[in-house]
Amino acid sequence: MPNKSRISDLAIFGGHPAFADKLHVGRPNIGDRRAFADRMDDILDRRWLTNAGPFVQEFESRVAELAQVRHCIAMCNATIALEIAIRALELKGEVIVPSFTFVATAHALEWQGITPVFCDIDPRTHNIDPAKIEGLITERTTAIIGVHLWGRACNIEALARLAKRHSLRLLFDAAHAFGCSYSGEMVGGFGEAEVFSFHGTKFVNTFEGGAVVTNDDELAERVRLMKNFGFAGYDRVVYVGTNGKMSELSAAMGLTNLESLDKFVAINRENYRVYYQELSNLKGIKFTSYDEGERCNYQYISLEIDETQTGISRDELMEILWAENVLVRRYFYPGCHRMKPYADRPIGPLPETDRVARSILVLPNGTTVTLEDVRTICNLIKFALENGESVLSALRREKMTIGSPGASV
Numbered sequence: 222m223p224n225k226s227r228i229s230d231l232a233i234f235g236g237h238p239a240f241a242d243k244l245h246v247g248r249p250n251i252g253d254r255r256a257f258a259d260r261m262d263d264i265l266d267r268r269w270l271t272n273a274g275p276f277v278q279e280f281e282s283r284v285a286e287l288a289q290v291r292h293c294i295a296m297c298n299a300t301i302a303l304e305i306a307i308r309a310l311e312l313k314g315e316v317i318v319p320s321f322t323f324v325a326t327a328h329a330l331e332w333q334g335i336t337p338v339f340c341d342i343d344p345r346t347h348n349i350d351p352a353k354i355e356g357l358i359t360e361r362t363t364a365i366i367g368v369h370l371w372g373r374a375c376n377i378e379a380l381a382r383l384a385k386r387h388s389l390r391l392l393f394d395a396a397h398a399f400g401c402s403y404s405g406e407m408v409g410g411f412g413e414a415e416v417f418s419f420h421g422t423k424f425v426n427t428f429e430g431g432a433v434v435t436n437d438d439e440l441a442e443r444v445r446l447m448k449n450f451g452f453a454g455y456d457r458v459v460y461v462g463t464n465g466k467m468s469e470l471s472a473a474m475g476l477t478n479l480e481s482l483d484k485f486v487a488i489n490r491e492n493y494r495v496y497y498q499e500l501s502n503l504k505g506i507k508f509t510s511y512d513e514g515e516r517c518n519y520q521y522i523s524l525e526i527d528e529t530q531t532g533i534s535r536d537e538l539m540e541i542l543w544a545e546n547v548l549v550r551r552y553f554y555p556g557c558h559r560m561k562p563y564a565d566r567p568i569g570p571l572p573e574t575d576r577v578a579r580s581i582l583v584l585p586n587g588t589t590v591t592l593e594d595v596r597t598i599c600n601l602i603k604f605a606l607e608n609g610e611s612v613l614s615a616l617r618r619e620k621m622t623i624g625s626p627g628a629s630v
C-alpha cells in the first residue's frame with residue numbers, strides 16, 4: 222500500500238483503505254496447530270473431556286512454574302476465577318478497585334453483593350493510585366483489588382503496606398500480566414492471590430479460560446473445592462460451590478500456546494519497538510512504555526492523545542483509522558464508574574480516570590500483526606496528525622453535509 226500523500230487519500234474521505242482486511246486488537250495468538258490437533262486426538266482417545274483431566278493438571282503445573290507460584294487452579298474464565306477468589310477470601314461489604322479496568326473486575330464483586338468502591342489511577346502508570354486509597358476506606362472495607370493494567374504491575378509494595386496497616390485483604394486481577402514481572406519477580410505470587418485470564422484475546426489463550434494462582438495452601442484448597450461444586454470426594458460435598466472448571470480442550474490449547482510463549486513475546490516486542498520508535502516522540506502523544514528491566518508480554522500498545530496538542534481528538538483519530546480497517550479500541554472507556562449499575566450511584570470524582578479514558582487508544586498487536594502492518598499504522602497516525610488542521614476541517618465539513626439532501630462530498 223503506497224503512503225498517503227493527500228488527505229483525499231484517506232479512506233474516510235473516499236481513498237482506498239490501507240488494509241484490505243480488518244486488523245483487530247486482540248486477534249488470538251495461536252501456537253503450533255499440529256501439536257494442538259494431536260492433543261485433541263489424545264483427549265478423544267482417552268474420553269476424558271473435563272474434571273481435572275491430565276491436560277488441565279499439566280497446564281496448571283506449567284502456569285504455576287512460569288508464574289513461580291505454588292498453586293494454580295485453572296478455570297473456565299477469569300471472571301469466575303475472580304468471583305471464586307473473592308468468595309474464598311470471604312470478602313464482603315466494600316472492596317476498593319480501580320475504575321479504569323475491564324468491567325469484570327467490578328462485576329465480580331457486585332455479582333456477589335459486594336460494593337466496588339472506585340479509586341482513581343496514577344496517570345503515569347494507569348494503575349490504581351495507592352495515595353488515593355486511604356480516603357476511601359470505611360469500616361465496611363474488606364479488601365483492595367489491584368489490576369496490573371497492560372501487564373505493568375501495580376505499585377505492589379505500597380498496596381501491600383496499605384493492606385497490612387488497615388488489615389485488608391489484597392487480591393490482584395492479573396488478566397493482562399501473564400509472563401510479566403515486578404521487581405524481577407514473576408507476577409503470580411503477590412497479595413493473597415492473583416487471577417490470570419486466558420481469554421481468546423489475551424496474550425496466552427485457552428479459547429476461554431482463567432486461573433487463580435496463590436502461595437497460600439489453604440486458600441488454594443478452598444478455591445479448588447469451590448470451582449467443583451464443593452466436592453471433596455465422591456458423594457462428599459463440604460462447601461457451597463459452583464462450576465468453574467476448565468475443559469481438557471481448553472487446557473490442550475493452553476499447553477500448545479505455552480510452547481510458543483517465547484515466540485509470542487518476541488513478535489510482540491519487535492512490534493512494540495517499532496511502535497515506540499515511530500510514535501513516542503510525536504507531539505501530543507503519550508506512549509505507554511514498558512520497563513526494559515522487567516519481564517513483559519508486550520501484548521498491549523496504548524497511547525494517550527492530548528487533543529489540545531494534536532488538534533485531532535482521540536475519537537476523530539479512531540474514526541480515521543477505522544475507515545482504514547485498523548480497528549483500534551478505546552480500552553477502558555468510559556471507566557466502570559460510568560457504566561451501569563455503578564453510574565447511578567454517587568461516586569467521588571475520578572479526574573485521572575476520566576482524562577485517560579477520554580484520551581486512550583489501543584492499537585493492534587500480537588502474532589498476526591507484522592512489522593509492515595505496524596509501520597503502515599504508524600504512518601497513518603503520523604499523516605493524520607501532521608495534516609491535523611486540514612483533516613479536521615474536511616471531517617467537520619463531511620459531518621455537516623451528512624443528512625443534508627443532495628449533498629455530495
Ligand SMILES: *Cc1c(COP(=O)(O)O)cnc(C)c1O
Nearest residue numbers: 298299300323325396418420430
Ligand atoms: C479480560 C479481563 C478480565 C476477564 O477475563 P475473562 O477470562 O474474559 O473472564 C478481567 N479483568 C481484566 C482486566 C481483563 O482484561
